[in-house]
Amino acid sequence: MKESLKRIVESARFNTFITVLILINALLVGLETYPEIAENYGSWLLALDIIILAFFALEILAKLFVYRAKFFGNAWNNFDFIIVVGSLILYNSPFISVLRIFRVLRVLRTVSTIPSLRRVVTALFMAIPTITSVILLMSIIFYVYAVIGTFFYADIEPEYFGDLGLSLISLFQIFTLESWASGIFRPVFAAEPWSWLYFISFIVISTFLMINLIVGEIVNNAQKISDEIDKEAAELEGIKEDTSEIEDLRKEVGELKSMIQTLVDRK
Known part of the structure; x- marks a missing residue:
């Protein structure tokens, strides 16, 4: 049962x-x-x-x-x-x-x-140590840019860069690319033309590079899991082939026994 x-x-x-x-x-x-x-x-x-x-x-x-x-x-x-x-x-x-x-x-x-979903989630959990390190690095980058933004743009846009907390929130909005150009960038850019260096460098470093690091780590882990599954499948296939060869040998031995027994019976 x-x-x-x-x-x-x-x-x-x-x-x-x-x-x-x-x-x-x-x-x-x-x-x-x-x-x-x-x-x-x-x-x-x-x-x-x-x-x-x-x-x-x-x-x-x-x-x-x-x-x-x-x-x-x-x-x-x-x-x-x-x-x-x-x-x-x-x-x-x-x-x-x-x-x-x-x-x-x-x-x-x-x-x-669903096995495919399990592999994705497993790859995500495997990437947690790397993601933690990336988040720590991003926190440092956020802090540095928030301090710079507060020093340079607090008088221009106090609503967004009036203090360290507001600067961090504004940078998070920029990080998500949600209305950052029209809402935050253009008013600052109108008063300070060189501010584009600040905003563009932050977006390139935080949004593009950091996110790609996380995605790349998850993809690498998913590939490792797929390779392990393929290896296990290959090993199982090898075992099946060995088993098939053993079965063939058993058949041949059985046929030889039958032939020998027939010769003995004739004598």
């Missing part, structure tokens, strides 16, 4: 079924944000939500039965377990807001069921 259940749990059809349920759950949560739909079809939405949660609970129970303690050795399994158990515990509790958070978080289970 355990082996049969393991084949079901690890099958592509089962994973596809769970993924479809997660997407339906996401659709139901989205529909509940419309007051008219929630008022007219609230009971139906609630019933469907309970059914989907029951399937999720059965999935977790099946995996616990198959993998036992090994189930908790996988971070994605732990994530799924917390989401499902949290939803079950809080379903009839007064903490409606927390329950809604858990219901929305169920949508994130698509990450654990």
